[in-house]
Each structure stands twice: as structure tokens, then as C-alpha cells.
Amino acid sequence: MDLFEAIKSRRSVRTFDGKPLSKEDERAIMDYAANQDNPYGIQIEWRLLDARKEGLSSPVIVGTDTYIAGKMRRVPHAEEAFGYEFEKIVLYAQSLGVGTTWIAGTMNRQAFEKAMDLASDEVMPCVSPLGYSAKKMSLREVMMRKAIRADSRSDFKDIFFDGTFDRPLLPGAAGKLSSVLEAVRLAPSAVNKQPWRMVVCPDAVHFYERHGRSYVSDDGWDLQKIDMGIALCHFELSANECGFDTGLEVSDPGIKAEEGMSYIASCTYKEKT
Numbered sequence: 001m002d003l004f005e006a007i008k009s010r011r012s013v014r015t016f017d018g019k020p021l022s023k024e025d026e027r028a029i030m031d032y033a034a035n036q037d038n039p040y041g042i043q044i045e046w047r048l049l050d051a052r053k054e055g056l057s058s059p060v061i062v063g064t065d066t067y068i069a070g071k072m073r074r075v076p077h078a079e080e081a082f083g084y085e086f087e088k089i090v091l092y093a094q095s096l097g098v099g100t101t102w103i104a105g106t107m108n109r110q111a112f113e114k115a116m117d118l119a120s121d122e123v124m125p126c127v128s129p130l131g132y133s134a135k136k137m138s139l140r141e142v143m144m145r146k147a148i149r150a151d152s153r154s155d156f157k158d159i160f161f162d163g164t165f166d167r168p169l170l171p172g173a174a175g176k177l178s179s180v181l182e183a184v185r186l187a188p189s190a191v192n193k194q195p196w197r198m199v200v201c202p203d204a205v206h207f208y209e210r211h212g213r214s215y216v217s218d219d220g221w222d223l224q225k226i227d228m229g230i231a232l233c234h235f236e237l238s239a240n241e242c243g244f245d246t247g248l249e250v251s252d253p254g255i256k257a258e259e260g261m262s263y264i265a266s267c268t269y270k271e272k273t
């Protein structure tokens with residue numbers, strides 16, 4: 001797949017053209033999903049779901065009856081692992097011309113969890129429809145995109161920092177990492193909040209989550225950490241594509257961060273020799 005093309009061209013598709021997902025695309029996506037992993041080594045089971053058969057629905061999705069969903073044991077770092085792995089599948093689907101939308105909230109969750117045979121120690125963080133984009137978005141989709149400013153992203157200098165949070169990183173100063181960071185900037189996030197902040201050092205990039213209001217639910221689940229997993233995925237895949245070897249570590253470098261920000265992970269990078 002052309003990774004950068006997939007990242008740049010992807011957008012959430014909520015209005016599909018009514019054509020069923022082809023068997024060929026279905027097989028390619030499910031084979032790809034079955035062979036993915038994530039840096040946290042957490043196993044995720046992916047299933048294709050038939051909305052008609054299982055009584056599944058999302059009030060924001062029209063024109064497709066096919067969904068993909070994943071479930072996993074509820075363990076530390078489940079959110080980041082899920083974000084990382086599902087985004088790989090989303091980008092692969094995009095490269096095949098198949099539209100997706102990350103959905104954590106707008107669905108009849110109980111029916112989806114039943115269709116996934118969810119056990120009490122498991123979690124099904126998100127689902128996505130799969131299908132082919134309609135030529136025109138529904139009015140609801142247009143309004144929704146406007147309300148969450150889905151077409152805009154934070155400025156580079158507001159999310160990337162040079163060695164310390166006191167020094168914003170300008171695109172021109174990012175050198176060989178500039179297109180890698182740009183790929184992170186364009187990533188999708190829940191309600192387009194883009195909670196990622198990254199401190200760029202010579203051999204590692206440190207990822208921080210900037211907490212929104214009520215970011216953690218009563219049971220300790222942090223939806224924004226899924227966004228962080230998506231950012232880590234965009235960074236690592238793009239860095240590999242640009243000729244860097246990378247590795248993920250969870251080892252707080254002790255960089256001074258303002259209140260409301262928490263350390264998530266570090267991605268080491270080194271030019272391939």
C-alpha cells in the first residue's frame with residue numbers, strides 16, 4: 001500500500017453507496033487483520049459482522065450492512081494497542097478503496113457486543129463500517145463534520161516540541177522527520193480532539209496525552225488513549241517507510257510537562273544503515 005497516500009486521502013465515510021463489500025475486499029481485509037499485531041503484544045480478535053443478521057446499527061452510518069469489530073482482554077495498555085492495530089487495518093482498507101469510520105459511541109453497543117460474544121473480562125472498544133463511499137455525503141454527515149471541524153487539524157508547532165515542552169518545533173526544523181510528523185498530525189481521533197503532544201529528541205520521540213474534560217470513564221477506560229495508539233501507529237509506519245528503524249518503549253524520560261498531560265510511550269528511531 002502507498003502509506004502516505006492512504007493517510008492523506010482517508011476521511012471518515014458515513015454515507016455509503018449501498019453496494020455490498022466485495023468478497024475479494026472482505027477476504028483481503030480480514031486476512032490482513034488476522035496477521036496484524038501491536039507493540040504491546042496484546043492479542044485482538046477481529047470479526048466481520050452482518051448488521052442485518054445481527055440487528056446492528058449506527059445512527060450516523062447509511063448505505064452499508066458490513067462492519068468490522070475487534071475484541072480483546074481488558075488489560076493495561078489495551079486502549080493504545082487497539083488504536084495502533086485498528087488504524088493499520090483502517091489504512092489498509094483505505095488503500096483498497098474501502099471506506100471506514102472509527103466508531104466508539106454512535107452504535108447500539110449492546111447488540112454489537114452480543115454479536116462479538118463478548119466475555120466479562122473482554123472489551124470491544126470500537127467498530128467500523130466497511131463499504132464504498134457514496135458520491136454525496138448525507139446532510140447529517142455534512143453537519144456532523146462541520147460541528148467537529150473534521151477537516152481541520154492542529155498546527156504543527158502546537159503539537160510537536162523540540163527536546164522540551166518550552167520549545168515548539170517548526171516544520172522546517174524537523175529535518176528528515178518532518179513528513180513522519182506530518183503523518184501523525186493528520187491522524188483521526190475521537191471528536192477530532194487530537195490529544196497527542198510529542199517531544200522530539202535526537203534518538204526518540206516521546207508521546208504525551210493532553211487530557212480533555214472527562215477523558216476517563218468511571219470504570220477507568222480512557223478513550224483518548226486509543227487516539228494515542230493511532231498516533232503511535234502513524235509515527236512508526238511512516239518512520240519505517242522513510243528509512244528509520246523504530247522501537248516502542250514505555251519508559252518515562254522525566255521531561256517536565258504541564259498539568260493535564262501524561263506520558264504514554266516513546267518511539268526510538270534510527271536511520272537504517
Ligand SMILES: Cc1cc2nc3c(=O)[nH]c(=O)nc-3n(C[C@H](O)[C@H](O)[C@H](O)COP(=O)(O)O)c2cc1C
Pocket residue numbers: 010011012013060101102103104105106107126148149150151187188189190191192223226227230
Ligand atoms: C477512537 C475514535 C472514536 C470515534 N468515535 C466516533 C463515533 O462514535 N461516531 C462517529 O461518527 N465518529 C467517530 N469517530 C470519528 C472522528 O469523529 C473522526 O475521525 C474525526 O472527526 C476526524 O475526521 P476524519 O476521520 O474524517 O479525518 C471516532 C474516531 C476515533 C479515532
